[in-house]
Amino acid sequence: MPSRTAEIKVTVDLNDDHLPKGIQWQATEGDNEGPTACESMMLSFWDSDKKAVAAIDLWTEEMTIEEMNLYFFQVFHKMADTYFRATKDDSVAREIHAFGDGFGETAGVTTREQTK
Numbered sequence: 001m002p003s004r005t006a007e008i009k010v011t012v013d014l015n016d017d018h019l020p021k022g023i024q025w026q027a028t029e030g031d032n033e034g035p036t037a038c039e040s041m042m043l044s045f046w047d048s049d050k051k052a053v054a055a056i057d058l059w060t061e062e063m064t065i066e067e068m069n070l071y072f073f074q075v076f077h078k079m080a081d082t083y084f085r086a087t088k089d090d091s092v093a094r095e096i097h098a099f100g101d102g103f104g105e106t107a108g109v110t111t112r113e114q115t116k
Contacts, residue, residue: 010043011035012058020058039063040071069107076100 006029013022024035040059047054059068080096083089104110 009035010041015061020060021062023058023060039067042075066108069104069109073100073104073107073109076103 006027008027009025011024012020013024015021023038023041025038025041026032026035030036040063041056043056045054063071077097077100080093080100083096084093087093101110101115104115105112
């Protein structure tokens with residue numbers, strides 16, 4: 001199969017203090033036509049030589065604490081799903097999910113009854 005290149009583009013609009021006031025992203029392999037606005041993003045890269053993560057974490061000033069809590073709750077669960085897909089280690093994936101559930105309860109995103 002011939003190789004091809006996919007591209008992900010992130011555009012960040014900055015205010016006078018160089019803080020994000022708008023974030024847009026688009027991907028050549030994505031479902032959306034053109035740029036899509038978002039309020040927060042986390043982009044992580046694994047450097048296998050340094051055995052370290054390089055990351056870009058951005059959010060706009062309009063993002064509320066409630067939205068940030070829900071965002072992190074969903075990211076923890078997405079991380080658990082990704083970890084399982086990559087490793088097939090159900091035990092650790094369940095631990096990550098459980099951590100996300102605990103975070104959700106503490107942050108007021110969900111209740112214990114909802115996470116059972």
